Amino acid sequence: MSTPTTGFDVDAYLARTGAAAAPPSASALAELLAAHVRTFPFDNVDVLLEQHPGVSLPAVVEKFVTRGRGGYCFEHATLFHAVLLALGYDATRRLARVGDPDAAPRTHLGVVVTLDGGRLLADPGIGVPPLAPVPLEDGAVLDGGLWSHRLVQVAEGVGTGWQLWRERSAGWELMHTTDELPVRDVDVAMGHHWTSTSPVSHFRSTFMLARHGVADDGTPTQTSVTLDGVTERRAGEPSRHRPLDLAELPDLLDRLGAHLEDDETRRLTVVLRTLGSA
DSSP: OOOOOTTOOHHHHHHHHTOOOOOSOHHHHHHHHHHHHHHSOEEOHHHHTTOOOOSSHHHHHIIIIITOOOBOHHHHHHHHHHHHHHTTOEEEEEEEEESOTTTOOEEEEEEEEEETTEEEEEOTTSSSOOSSOEESSTTOEEOOSSSOEEEEEEEETTEEEEEEEEEETTEEEEEEEEEOOOOOHHHHHHHHHHHHHOTTOGGGTSOOEEEEEEOTTSOEEEEEEETTEEEEEETTSOOEEEOOOGGGHHHHHHHTTOOOOHHHHHHHHHHHHHHHHO
8 A cells, every 4th residue: 555645745855855856767766865864864853752743644744844854764764655656656665673573573664666677675764774775686785875785585474574784894784674565554653653652662762863964075974863972974984973962962953954943952952861861
C-alpha cells in the first residue's frame, strides 16, 4: 500500500531542499536523496519533549517542509517516499530491525525504489545514511560519503532480508536488517508509537541531532550532537570530538537546522540536563 500523496505540494519540498524536478533516473534519485539529508536534520527532539505530532504525511509535511524541522526515520522515509511517488518513481516502504535482528523490533523505515529493472535502497533516516541509493544486490558496495556501505542478502523469517552494513575504523558494523513484507500506514504508526513511548527505547533516554553537509571542495561532512558531546566528521579525515556545553545548545540547534521555538529550547535544555545527570 502506498502513502497517498493527494494534496502533497512536491514543489514546496523541492524549494525547501533545493533539488530539481526531473524524470526518474538513478542520478536524479541520488541528487534527491543527498539534498534531503543535507536539508533535514536527524533528531529525536519531539520525542524527548513529548510533543511528537505523529508520522502521518500531513504532519510530517507541516513539520519538515513548512517549519523546516527534522526528525527520525519514520518521518524522513514517509516524506521521501511521498516525494518519490509524486515525481513518478516506483517506490515502496520497508521496515527494518536496527542492530541484532534476533532481538530488535521492526522500528526503522526505509524506501525501496524499482528503477531500470533493478531495485535500490534509499535510506534517508538512519542517522548517518548512505548519500546515494544502494543497489539491492548481495554484496553491493557504495563508496563515498562519510563511510562505505554494503548490502548483504540474508534469510529473514520465511523470506529474504537485506542487511545494511557500514565500514567504521574498527571494521564493518551492522546497521539494520530490512525485510520484504508490505508496509501499511498502521505499521509505521505502530513502530513510531513503540519508539517514541516505550521506556526501553533509546530515543527516550538519549539525545540525537545530526546534519549532513558538504565542504567547499565537495567533501561530505556531518555534525552530530549527543549527550556524549559534539562530533565533527569530514570524509577521509579523523573525527573531531569535544564535550557538549549546554550553554551552546541554542547555537547548535540553529546551525544544524532544528529550528526550535525559544520555549522548546528551554524545555529541551532541562530534559538534557536531567538525562545527563541520570
